[in-house]
Amino acid sequence: MTNQNVVVSDGKSGINMAITVAVAGTSLFNTAAQKPPPAPGTYITISKKKLLQNLDINTGGGARINAWVDSMRASSPTHIKSAVISDDQTSWTNNDVGNIWIDHKQIHHPSALDMFEQITNASKGKQIVMFLDYDGTLSPIVDDPDRAFMSESMRATVRKLARYFPTAIVSGRCRDKVYSFVRLAELYYAGSHGMDIKGPSKGSKHKKGAQAVLCQPASEYLPMIDEVYKALLEVTKDTPGAKVENNKFCLSVHFRCVDEKKWTELAKQVGSVLEGYPDLRLTQGRKVLEIRPTIKWDKGKALEFLLESLGYANCTDVFPVYIGDDRTDEDAFKVLRERGQGFGILVSKTPKDTNASYSLQEPSEVMAFLRCLVDWKKLSLRRQFIMRRRLEEIKMTLSN
Numbered sequence: 001m002t003n004q005n006v007v008v009s010d011g012k013s014g015i016n017m018a019i020t021v022a023v024a025g026t027s028l029f030n031t032a033a034q035k036p037p038p039a040p041g042t043y044i045t046i047s048k049k050k051l052l053q054n055l056d057i058n059t060g061g062g063a064r065i066n067a068w069v070d071s072m073r074a075s076s077p078t079h080i081k082s083a084v085i086s087d088d089q090t091s092w093t094n095n096d097v098g099n100i101w102i103d104h105k106q107i108h109h110p111s112a113l114d115m116f117e118q119i120t121n122a123s124k125g126k127q128i129v130m131f132l133d134y135d136g137t138l139s140p141i142v143d144d145p146d147r148a149f150m151s152e153s154m155r156a157t158v159r160k161l162a163r164y165f166p167t168a169i170v171s172g173r174c175r176d177k178v179y180s181f182v183r184l185a186e187l188y189y190a191g192s193h194g195m196d197i198k199g200p201s202k203g204s205k206h207k208k209g210a211q212a213v214l215c216q217p218a219s220e221y222l223p224m225i226d227e228v229y230k231a232l233l234e235v236t237k238d239t240p241g242a243k244v245e246n247n248k249f250c251l252s253v254h255f256r257c258v259d260e261k262k263w264t265e266l267a268k269q270v271g272s273v274l275e276g277y278p279d280l281r282l283t284q285g286r287k288v289l290e291i292r293p294t295i296k297w298d299k300g301k302a303l304e305f306l307l308e309s310l311g312y313a314n315c316t317d318v319f320p321v322y323i324g325d326d327r328t329d330e331d332a333f334k335v336l337r338e339r340g341q342g343f344g345i346l347v348s349k350t351p352k353d354t355n356a357s358y359s360l361q362e363p364s365e366v367m368a369f370l371r372c373l374v375d376w377k378k379l380s381l382r383r384q385f386i387m388r389r390r391l392e393e394i395k396m397t398l399s400n
């Protein structure tokens, strides 16, 4: 038996609470596995209601704040009772499924690098479409969100990738901000957790249709988000290290640099503002509280929208690959599982319950994987070219 961290959610208020449960036979990402893990539904599930009764977090007010703080603490390395402690977020819940699943199979996510051949074999005859999260995937996690720069070598790799495959960046950040980091005009960008999508400003050779892409499903929330941003700046101004980031259609309250003793205070400050806004919900990312509209739109919906915009709505010959490290990326992993197309790759050093099929440990491994994809594609195009030329030569010889 080993201890496994599990997060329980009420699925409505955005309150998540972490607990540690004993799981038989868990192991870290198992590179020996030959197949991606099975789809959800085959997993052992535990009644959410039962767990909530035990944890007694169904109440409002102070209990709500306590639950937030517990969740903030549970995602902090000093409080994780997991076998391996090297990340700031070891587990999360799947709100949409509405129950938690802890079957040990879910943490067997072989390395996408080790399984490269299997992956490319599965994509044969299909168009690969790439979806990349930004923070923690293309750039390493740093203390200052304004300095989460992407390396030149990563930029060059993504540029090459976009030459061969339609490529989109899907981020919780404001679209303009993530663009200012990536600076590649040939990509699709989905900012604000997918609530702000724009097609390439350079024009894309990959796109089947002709219409310009723009999708902003939460535009009516803009005045409310601005109002809440100002209120959060005001209430948190005396909490050292707290940082409020305006991501246009959503907001981030960072606590990475806040002394843990001040986390309850910060959660209370955020709670006091959100009390007046039932149309906003709170979720948690990597040392960040995220506030966003309650609309049914997330990174998964953004992925579906982009596939449709690219002309692959009802195609069977498309192979979407989504790489991400964050809880919010689970929505996209889940969509891929449900469509039975392509797969997700979770960027993490620690085991997590996830809908992704494979794993990569950190951005440097993401870069290595993307380079392999580019090289593989170049090689297969070259092979096709040689084959075509040989066929033409044979035809010429036969006709002479």
Ligand SMILES: O=P(O)(O)OC[C@H]1O[C@H](O[C@H]2O[C@H](CO)[C@@H](O)[C@H](O)[C@H]2O)[C@H](O)[C@@H](O)[C@@H]1O
Binding pocket: 133, 134, 135, 136, 140, 141, 142, 143, 144, 145, 148, 170, 171, 172, 173, 245, 247, 252, 254, 256, 285, 286, 287, 288, 290, 326, 328
């Ligand atoms: O969807 P993503 O592109 O992964 O964006 C999610 C959040 O990323 C940023 O915060 C995270 O990265 C920061 C820089 O490394 C780090 O300081 C912070 O602790 C992380 O949570 C971004 O600042 C947030 O607004 C995004 O929501």
